[in-house]
Amino acid sequence: MTTFIRAGLVGALLAASTLAGCASTYYGAMEQIGFEKRDLLVQRVTDAAVSQENAKVEFANALEAFRAVVDIDGGDLEATYDTLSDAYERSEDKADKVRARIRDVKGVARDLFREWDSELKTYSDPGLRRASAEQKAATEARYDTLVTKMDKAAASMDPVLAVFHDRVLFLKHNLNARAIASLGTETADLESDVADLIAEMERSIAEADAFIADMRAGS
Incomplete structure (x- = not known):
């Protein structure tokens, strides 16, 4: 099955399962086209890494917008406010996407490890059961490291968003050159x-890449 067709089927099945509100229906449908929970976890981690990369770029752009605002000398104050407000809103949107992707990762990982635990009980060969249990423990440990870094990266967005929010609101309430100039003293802290x-x-993305490589190597 081509990548294009598989991607289309994944999207259609995800939409259908969302409407149905049933994870088991979604997982069952995905397994029919060759996607196990392990594959889905890799995809969710990939999506989370992409969302973090996008957020990283957007926050850097927002900082540039902030610098441009505090460095202006005269000009259209309303346009200046709009520029910073738009940059804040885009950053907030990217942050929401990062949090949503991390929730997706956690949901699939939880279901994967529960299924793995259940299937361990069905082994008749003690040696194979033990080997599989060891593999699960190693995968779970690596996942815990990954999700800790993802959560830490997500948490680091909050203080930056708070600063942007306060400055945008301050400009909204005090739209004058003096108010804009007063923000210049805080540029270093924001940077x-x-x-x-x-x-x-970047640490979280690197950990995601390593996790994906390990999962694919163990396939």
Whole structure:
């Protein structure tokens, strides 16, 4: 089955399962086209890494917008406010997508490990059961490391969003050159916060890439 066709089927099945509100229906349908929970977890982790990469770029762009705002000398104050407000809203949207992708990862991982536990009980060969249990423990440990880094990266978005929110709101309530100039003193702190956020995102993305490589190697 071609990648294009498989992708289309995945999208259709995901939409159908969402409407039905039944995870088991979705998993069953995915298994019929060759996607096990392990494959789905890899896909969810991939999606989460992509969303973090997008968020990283958007936050960097928002910082540039903030710098441009505080560096202006005169000009259209309303347009200045709109620029920063739009940058904040785009960053918030990307942050929401990151959180949603992480929830998706956790949901599939939970179901995968539950199924694995259940299937361990069906082994008749003790040696194979033990080997599979060890593999599960190793996979779960690697997953725990991954999701810890993802959560840490997601949490690092909150203080930056809070700063952007407050500054956008401040400009909304005080739309004048003096208010804009007063924000310039806080640029260094915001730059530091965004740099920390980007570093956390990059660590999380690197861990996601390593997790995906391990999962594919063990297939």
